[in-house]
Amino acid sequence: MPLVRRVREPYAGRWALPGGPVRRDEDLADTARRTLVATTALSPTYLEQLYTFGRAERSASGPRVISVVYWALVRPEEAERGIEDENVAWHPADRPPELAFDHRTIVSYALWRLRTKMEYSRIAQAFLGETFTLAQLRQVYEVVLQRTLDPANFRRQVEASGDVEPTGEYLVGGRHRPPKLYRHREANDLADNGPLTGL
Structure with a gap:
C-alpha cells in the first residue's frame, strides 16, 4: 500500500x-x-x-x-x-x-x-486484466488470503462457480504448453454499492 x-x-x-x-x-x-x-x-x-x-x-x-x-x-x-x-x-x-x-x-x-470479500465476490478481478489464466487468478487468491491453494481443487471450484468462461484463446510466450485464457462472465461493477449503484 x-x-x-x-x-x-x-x-x-x-x-x-x-x-x-x-x-x-x-x-x-x-x-x-x-x-x-x-x-x-x-x-x-x-x-x-x-x-x-x-x-x-x-x-x-x-x-x-x-x-x-x-x-x-x-x-x-x-x-x-x-x-x-x-x-x-x-x-x-x-x-x-x-x-x-x-x-x-x-x-x-x-x-x-x-x-x-474474496469468499463471495469477484473482487480478485480488480487485480487482473480483461483476460487471465486460472493460475494468475489463483495467485491473487493466494497472495490476498496468505495461504497456498491446491491448483486442481481451485480449478474445479472456479469452473463450477460459473463466474468465469474460457475465451478460446491461450497465453503465449511461455516454455510450457500455453494455458487457456479466461474472462469473467459478467461485466458488473466490482464495488458493492447495493441500491446506490449508478446514483
Missing part, C-alpha cells in the same frame, strides 16, 4: 494513509480520487467506500475528525505510474511501519474486508 510521510504535527515524520478534506462542491468518492491522485499520482479503476471511522477519541487534540475511508485496488500497471520518493512509499499492508493516528486499525479492517 502507498503511504505518505506526515510533514507536520501531530505525528510529524510518521507514515500515514493518504487523505484530505472534502471540498464543499465534491462527492465523497470524487474527494477520494482527487486526494489519491494528488498525494500518490495513482488513479485506480477500483475504488469503493470501506467504512466510516469516527470514535470520539481518535483525535488527540483539536476538533473531532471523522474519516470516510475509501479503498482502491491497484493493478501492477497502475502502480508503476505512482509517485515514490522520501515522502511517498509502498509498504507491505500486513507489516506496515508505525502509523499515525488510528491508521493501523484502518489498514487491519481493510485487509479483513478484502479477505472476506
Whole structure:
C-alpha cells in the first residue's frame, strides 16, 4: 500500500494513509480520487467506500475528525505510474511501519474486508486484466488470503462457480504448453454499492 510521510504535527515524520478534506462542491468518492491522485499520482479503476471511522477519541487534540475511508485496488500497471520518493512509499499492508493516528486499525479492517470479500465476490478481478489464466487468478487468491491453494481443487471450484468462461484463446510466450485464457462472465461493477449503484 502507498503511504505518505506526515510533514507536520501531530505525528510529524510518521507514515500515514493518504487523505484530505472534502471540498464543499465534491462527492465523497470524487474527494477520494482527487486526494489519491494528488498525494500518490495513482488513479485506480477500483475504488469503493470501506467504512466510516469516527470514535470520539481518535483525535488527540483539536476538533473531532471523522474519516470516510475509501479503498482502491491497484493493478501492477497502475502502480508503476505512482509517485515514490522520501515522502511517498509502498509498504507491505500486513507489516506496515508505525502509523499515525488510528491508521493501523484502518489498514487491519481493510485487509479483513478484502479477505472476506474474496469468499463471495469477484473482487480478485480488480487485480487482473480483461483476460487471465486460472493460475494468475489463483495467485491473487493466494497472495490476498496468505495461504497456498491446491491448483486442481481451485480449478474445479472456479469452473463450477460459473463466474468465469474460457475465451478460446491461450497465453503465449511461455516454455510450457500455453494455458487457456479466461474472462469473467459478467461485466458488473466490482464495488458493492447495493441500491446506490449508478446514483
